[in-house]
Amino acid sequence: MNSFYPWLILLAPFASATVITLFTLRSKSLSSAISIAAVLVSFVFSCFIFAQSATAALEFVWIDITPVFRVPLGLTLDQLSRTMAVLVSGVGALIHIYSLGYMRDDEGKSRYFAALSLFMFAMLGIVFANNFVMLFIFWELVGFTSYVLIGHWFFRNAAADAANKAFITTRIGDFGFMTGILMIWATTGSVVFAEITPRMSMFGGHATFVAIVALLIFCGAVGKSAQFPLHVWLPDAMEGPTPVSALIHAATMVAAGVYMLVRVAFIIQASQTALLVVAWIGTTTAVMAALIATQQDDIKRILAYSTLSQLGYMVMAVGLASNNAAMFHLFTHAFFKALLFLAAGSVIVMLHHEQNIWKMGGLRRKLPVTFITFTVGALALIGCPPFSGFFSKDAILALAYERNMPIFAIALFTAFLTAFYVIRMLVIVFFGNPRSDNARQGRESPTVMTWPLVVLAILATLGGFGFFARNFLALPVENAVSAFVPGLAIIALILGGGLAFAVYRGRSTEAVNVELLRRKFYFDEFYSSLIYWTQELLASLSAFVDRWIIDAGVVGGASRGTWGIGALLRLIQVGNLQAYAFLFGLGVVALIYFAVIR
Amino acid sequence: MITLGNYLAVSAILFTIGFAGVMLRRNLIVILMSLELMLNAGNLSLVAFSRFRVGVNGLPDYNAQVFVFFVITVAAAEVAVGLALLVALYRARQTAHVEDIRNLKF
Numbered sequence: 001m002n003s004f005y006p007w008l009i010l011l012a013p014f015a016s017a018t019v020i021t022l023f024t025l026r027s028k029s030l031s032s033a034i035s036i037a038a039v040l041v042s043f044v045f046s047c048f049i050f051a052q053s054a055t056a057a058l059e060f061v062w063i064d065i066t067p068v069f070r071v072p073l074g075l076t077l078d079q080l081s082r083t084m085a086v087l088v089s090g091v092g093a094l095i096h097i098y099s100l101g102y103m104r105d106d107e108g109k110s111r112y113f114a115a116l117s118l119f120m121f122a123m124l125g126i127v128f129a130n131n132f133v134m135l136f137i138f139w140e141l142v143g144f145t146s147y148v149l150i151g152h153w154f155f156r157n158a159a160a161d162a163a164n165k166a167f168i169t170t171r172i173g174d175f176g177f178m179t180g181i182l183m184i185w186a187t188t189g190s191v192v193f194a195e196i197t198p199r200m201s202m203f204g205g206h207a208t209f210v211a212i213v214a215l216l217i218f219c220g221a222v223g224k225s226a227q228f229p230l231h232v233w234l235p236d237a238m239e240g241p242t243p244v245s246a247l248i249h250a251a252t253m254v255a256a257g258v259y260m261l262v263r264v265a266f267i268i269q270a271s272q273t274a275l276l277v278v279a280w281i282g283t284t285t286a287v288m289a290a291l292i293a294t295q296q297d298d299i300k301r302i303l304a305y306s307t308l309s310q311l312g313y314m315v316m317a318v319g320l321a322s323n324n325a326a327m328f329h330l331f332t333h334a335f336f337k338a339l340l341f342l343a344a345g346s347v348i349v350m351l352h353h354e355q356n357i358w359k360m361g362g363l364r365r366k367l368p369v370t371f372i373t374f375t376v377g378a379l380a381l382i383g384c385p386p387f388s389g390f391f392s393k394d395a396i397l398a399l400a401y402e403r404n405m406p407i408f409a410i411a412l413f414t415a416f417l418t419a420f421y422v423i424r425m426l427v428i429v430f431f432g433n434p435r436s437d438n439a440r441q442g443r444e445s446p447t448v449m450t451w452p453l454v455v456l457a458i459l460a461t462l463g464g465f466g467f468f469a470r471n472f473l474a475l476p477v478e479n480a481v482s483a484f485v486p487g488l489a490i491i492a493l494i495l496g497g498g499l500a501f502a503v504y505r506g507r508s509t510e511a512v513n514v515e516l517l518r519r520k521f522y523f524d525e526f527y528s529s530l531i532y533w534t535q536e537l538l539a540s541l542s543a544f545v546d547r548w549i550i551d552a553g554v555v556g557g558a559s560r561g562t563w564g565i566g567a568l569l570r571l572i573q574v575g576n577l578q579a580y581a582f583l584f585g586l587g588v589v590a591l592i593y594f595a596v597i598r
Numbered sequence: 599m600i601t602l603g604n605y606l607a608v609s610a611i612l613f614t615i616g617f618a619g620v621m622l623r624r625n626l627i628v629i630l631m632s633l634e635l636m637l638n639a640g641n642l643s644l645v646a647f648s649r650f651r652v653g654v655n656g657l658p659d660y661n662a663q664v665f666v667f668f669v670i671t672v673a674a675a676e677v678a679v680g681l682a683l684l685v686a687l688y689r690a691r692q693t694a695h696v697e698d699i700r701n702l703k704f
Contacts, residue, residue, distance in 0.1 A: 575700035578621050585617065 005045050006057040006075045006128060009085060012041040013120035020114040031110035035117045036096045042120060043089040050082045057128075071191060075128040076263075080327065083472040084127040084259060087331060088252050091338050092120050094452040095247040098342050101449035102243050102349055112152055112241070119145035119248060126256050132181045132191040135260065139177070139220065142253050143170050149248060150240040162236040169233040173223015180216030184267070187213075197266050207271060214267050214274035217260075218281075225257025225311045228285040232523050234308055238300040242345030245300060250307045250337040255330045258314040262323045269321055279319025283407050286312025288521065290417035294424065295517040297510075298355045299344050302425050306381060307337055309414060316411065317396045320403050324476040325395045331473055332388035332463040336380035339456035343374035346445040346453065347429065351438040358509065359436040360429045366442040371430050373453040378426050380460045382419040382493055385486075388464030395476045398485045412492050419496030427504045435508055605646035612639035626687070626694045630680050637673045641666045 016038030020031045059074035075081075096116060103109050122145055125138030144167075151163030185191050188199040203210050221227065226234035237249045248254070261268060261278070268274055289308035296302045310333050317326035347363060347370060348355055364371040380387035383394065393415065400408035434440040444450065462468045469475060503511050519525070572583070612635055619632025648662035688694050 577696045577699065581620055 002052070002054060003056040003058045005049050005054065006077060006085075009042045009045045009049070009089065010075070010121065010124050010128060012038040012045075013117040013124070017114050017117040017121060020110055020117065025110045025114075028109040032096075032100055032113045035113035036093070036100070038117055039089060039093045039096045039120055042124065043086075043093045046082070046085040046089045049077065050086050053079075053082070063133075067189065069185070069191075071131060071133045073134065074130040074192070076130040076193065077128070079472075079474065080259075080262065081127050083327075083331070085124060086472070087334055088123050088127060089120070091251045091334055091456075092116075092123075092247060094455055095243045095251075095338065095342070098246075098345070098449050098452040099241075099243040101446050102345055103241060106241075108152060112149070115145050115148045115152070116244075116247070119149065119253070123252050123256065127259065130193055132184065132193075135263075136174075136178065136181060139224065139256070139260075140174065142248075142256060143167060143174070143224070146170075146237070146248050146253055149244040150237045152241055152244070153239070156239070159239040162233075162239040166233040166237045169230050170223040173219045173221070173230050175219075176216045177220025177223070180213050180219065183213045183216065193263065200266060200270055203270070207273070210267075211271040211273040211277075214271045215277060217264060217267055218274065218278055221257030221261050221315070222281065223257075224260075225254050225315065226285075226308055227257070227281050227311065227315055228288060229523075231285060231289065231308050232520075232527060235301050235304040235520070238298070238304050242300065242341060242348060245304070246338045246341030246345065249304065250341050251334040254307060254311055255314070255334060258311065258318060258326055258330050261315070261318045262327055265318070265321075265323050268318065275319050275321055277319070279316050279404065279407060282312045282315030282317070282319055283410050284312070285309070286316060286414045287410050287417070288312075290414045290421065292517055292520045293421040294417060295510075295512075295514055296421075297357055299347065299357050299360075299425065299429065300341070300355055302357070302421060303337070303340055303344055306340075306418065306422065309418060310337065310381070313393065313396050313411070313414075316407060317399060320396075320399050320407070322396075322399050322476055324474050325392070325399050327473055328395055328469065328476060329392040331469065332380065332392040332460070335456055335463045336377045336387070336389055336460040339373060339453060339460050340377035340381065342449070342453055342456065343370050343377060346370045346449055347374075347442075349449075350442045350445055351436075354436065354438050357425060357428045360439050361432045361435040361508070362430070363434070363439060363442060364430040366434075366439075367444050369444055369450045369453060373450075373457040374430070375426065376457040376460055378422045380463075382422045382497065383415060383489060384493060385490070386461075386465070388460050388462065388469075390486075390489075391464030391466075391469075394486050394489055397489055399476065401485050412488060415489055416492040416496040419493045420500045423497040423500035424504050427501060428507075432506055432508065602646055602650045605649075606643055609639045609643040609646065612636075612642065624695045624697060626684055626696060629696070630677065630684070633680075634673060634677065637669060641669055644669075 013035075016034050020034055024031045024034065055077045057075035057077050059072050061070070062073045063069060063071040096113075099112070099116065103112055106112060119142060122138045122141035126135060126142060129135040129138055147163045147167040150166050151160050153159045154163070181191065184196060188196050188202050190196055190199065203213075223230050234249060234254065238245050240249070268278060286309045289305045289312060293302050293305035293309065296305060310329065314326045314329050314333070317323075317329060347360065347367065350367060350370075351360065354360070376387065380389035383390045397408065397411055397415070400411050434442075466475060516522070574580075616632045616634075616636030616639060619635065620629050623629055623632065644662045644666050648658050648660065648666075651659040651662075653659060684694060687699070691698065693699070
């Protein structure tokens with residue numbers, strides 16, 4: 001019976017999504033109750049298998065064409081997946097409850113909760129999948145639910161466009177991911193993780209081939225975890241409801257890319273080139289997103305860029321061949337980033353959906369619980385001791401210090417930038433004087449929204465301590481770098497935070513204007529023009545084929561050919577009876593010649 | 599002694615005169631007459647063939663002569679139809695000359 005529990009975790013949200021969609025769309029409160037019950041079932045059983053350290057799960061065979069292709073429906077149960085299950089369902093449960101308050105008066109509440117349940121199903125599916133085919137199916141399913149939830153307010157053009165952008169951009173990555181999966185299957189003949197590991201030798205030392213496969217698999221993570229150069233969808237995804245941003249676009253789904261990389265680390269680590277590329281893409285993302293974040297005005301966009309930046313750290317850790325450091329940061333990040341988003345959501349909803357930080361200000365007295373929890377999240381994000389982010393970011397910095405100096409330098413600079421933009425946001429939103437009527441009249445959110453904040457704040461504080469985290473993860477081993485790296489990190493933190501405090505304290509308008517960063521390095525413009533020119537090129541090519549080959553050649557050729565033959569033939573239509581008779585006579589002579597004489 | 603060749607020569611001359619008449623004359627009535635001449639050239643050669651193909655019983659082969667009667671019948675019908683068309687044409691166009699009737703020319 002115990003071996004059925006993991007399936008129960010997986011299927012409870014699916015059942016909820018089905019029931020809501022089929023039967024209870026009309027009744028909003030019933031739908032939300034079903035959805036929350038389902039996620040609580042998942043959470044309770046996740047805790048249960050976590051406490052038991054269960055390793056057994058029922059396995060079914062789905063497709064069996066042995067020895068060519070075999071796809072089991074099986075679940076991986078190891079420390080990694082058990083921890084992720086608890087994390088996903090736990091954060092998910094808090095966010096479901098928070099959504100009760102945030103989406104209280106929303107028209108599409110039932111639809112929202114159905115999609116949220118479907119997302120939980122898909123995300124837990126990614127966590128538990130024991131083969132590439134299942135992983136890919138759930139991978140696409142989270143992409144779909146993300147699309148639905150970003151476009152929840154589809155009547156707003158921006159939301160509908162953002163949903164399309166997210167779906168299409170991740171699709172590009174998924175194409176590479178699928179190609180990588182097919183290449184692995186073609187080489188090793190298996191899609192099951194546990195079977196591929198001992199067959200890695202079948203790649204036979206073709207370093208370039210292994211690197212290509214590893215990087216194609218990494219493509220999936222680049223799309224889903226919004227790494228450079230496919231990062232453009234994540235900031236736009238903030239058009240969705242804030243709890244969705246917290247759950248999908250901060251804590252869980254975007255971390256799925258990192259989780260997947262850790263799950264298939266044996267492939268990535270088989271190639272030094274791939275590792276180096278992964279590390280540098282992570283580093284680039286981290287520093288680029290942090291730079292952009294320093295000049296944004298929308299509270300959710302700042303958080304989105306900080307998510308990008310932190311995901312960059314995780315991918316960097318994967319690229320530096322340390323799964324433990326990556327997972328540790330994923331673990332703490334899930335708590336503090338969900339917390340930051342939910343606190344931002346609390347601010348936004350109390351200010352009647354105002355997201356511009358320059359229209360806020362002085363909120364620390366109006367929203368005390370939100371202020372305190374947001375500050376906890378912010379301190380964790382910038383890696384201030386003793387909050388959780390300090391430990392996990394320090395682990396990654398120490399790792400970079402050991403293995404790759406340039407990456408360490410950039411990572412340290414990113415830490416400085418992180419402190420700068422986070423403190424900037426904190427100062428502008430919560431300190432100073434209120435800068436709009438909404439900010440003057442703001443008041444604290446309802447309890448159903450504040451207590452998930454408090455729970456997450458506690459977790460964000462504790463999450464990094466060894467005594468807490470060791471239960472969930474294999475922590476990265478601290479080497480003899482001693483106080484040097486943490487010391488540097490703290491100096492960067494104080495410099496960044498202090499600079500932001502000095503620049504933005506008491507200001508009511510932007511102090512520094514860097515157009516390049518404000519416009520996000522012109523990535524959107526660049527991609528639009530790239531798509532525009534590609535399309536233009538294809539269009540003129542097909543116009544050429546259509547106009548000159550199809551129209552002029554085939555269609556025009558047939559018509560002109562017929563016309564020409566007709567023009568020749570009508571020369572013998574002289575209209576003279578005697579001429580016809582003469583030709584007829586000639587014909588008869590010819591017939592006789594052929595019939596009789598030849 | 600008149601041989602088959604003599605008959606056929608006369609027939610060929612008749613046919614040629616008829617063909618030349620069809621080709622060269624302008625008047626439709628004359629063309630019609632020339633057509634009849636060509637038919638009768640054919641008839642003459644058929645009869646000659648019949649006369650010169652004697653079977654084992656000493657009688658000529660009558661099949662060809664029967665065929666000639668058919669040709670005469672058809673020619674009579676053809677003349678009836680042809681003259682009727684000619685009259686109708688003359689009423690419509692007030693002419694019986696071929697070069698005036700060239701509506702089919704492109």
